[in-house]
Amino acid sequence: MSEQNHYEKLxxxxxxxxxxxxxxxxxxxxxxxxxxxxxxxxxxxxxxxxMDRLRQRQEGKIKVPxxxxxxxxxxxxxxxxxxxxxxxxPDWLQRFVDTPSQSDILWPAGLFLGVSLLSFSAPSLxxxxxxxxxxxxxxxxxxKFGRAFLLTLVGLIxxxxxxxxxxxxxAAQLAGFNLEVTSLAALVALFILWLMSSxxx
Numbered sequence: 506m507s508e509q510n511h512y513e514k515l516x517x518x519x520x521x522x523x524x525x526x527x528x529x530x531x532x533x534x535x536x537x538x539x540x541x542x543x544x545x546x547x548x549x550x551x552x553x554x555x556m557d558r559l560r561q562r563q564e565g566k567i568k569v570p571x572x573x574x575x576x577x578x579x580x581x582x583x584x585x586x587x588x589x590x591x592x593x594x595p596d597w598l599q600r601f602v603d604t605p606s607q608s609d610i611l612w613p614a615g616l617f618l619g620v621s622l623l624s625f626s627a628p629s630l631x632x633x634x635x636x637x638x639x640x641x642x643x644x645x646x647x648x649k650f651g652r653a654f655l656l657t658l659v660g661l662i663x664x665x666x667x668x669x670x671x672x673x674x675x676a677a678q679l680a681g682f683n684l685e686v687t688s689l690a691a692l693v694a695l696f697i698l699w700l701m702s703s704x705x706x
Contacts (some may be wrong), residue, residue: 511701514550526554603646603691611701613642617699621692625684628691635695636661642702660701664694 512519515529530551537543561567603609616638624631636657643653668690672679677687 511553514546523558526551555567603704605703613638613699613702617695621695624688624691624695628685629688631691632661632665634692635691635698639698639702640702643705646706656701656705657698660698661694664697665690667697668693 511566512521515526515533516560517529521529530547533547534544537547558567617635618639620631620634623634638649639657639660640653643656647653669686671693672686672689675689679686679689
């Protein structure tokens with residue numbers, strides 16, 4: 506069967522678009538669905554036309570619209586769609602910040618909460634126990650005692666200074682609750698030590 510006959514079989518001319526050829530094929534297949542030989546002839550004509558169009562495209566005889574993508578042609582995405590690289594935290598911050606599990610947060614929280622109750626009657630003893638807990642939990646993560654000691658010392662100093670400053674501001678209110686400034690300083694220091702031992706490494 507000649508190429509001209511393939512187009513005639515589908516009832517289209519050689520200048521027909523791909524959509525017109527496909528519509529003609531679908532219409533004819535529905536029309537002759539009961540006749541298997543006719544359907545095979547229609548499919549054969551359709552395949553021959555596709556192969557002919559492919560050959561013509563490869564020879565450059567058919568201009569293909571730019572919107573059509575072919576497997577052999579890789580289309581680069583436009584520059585405005587280039588995804589931004591994910592923001593990464595600095596290395597020095599990643600070395601200090603930890604993402605603890607729930608048990609790594611709750612277990613120290615329970616211990617520090619128990620010690621904070623002791624700070625109402627014996628703030629010095631509460632701070633000593635809090636320092637010990639902080640050293641243990643920080644050292645357990647990286648097994649670097651010097652680093653754990655420095656972080657605990659910084660947390661203790663910051664917590665006590667902050668607690669004393671806060672206590673000076675609310676000294677009148679503390680007297681109403683029969684609470685000493687040193688107890689408030691111990692509570693703040695224990696809270697900071699818990700934060701550091703849970704979320705730093």
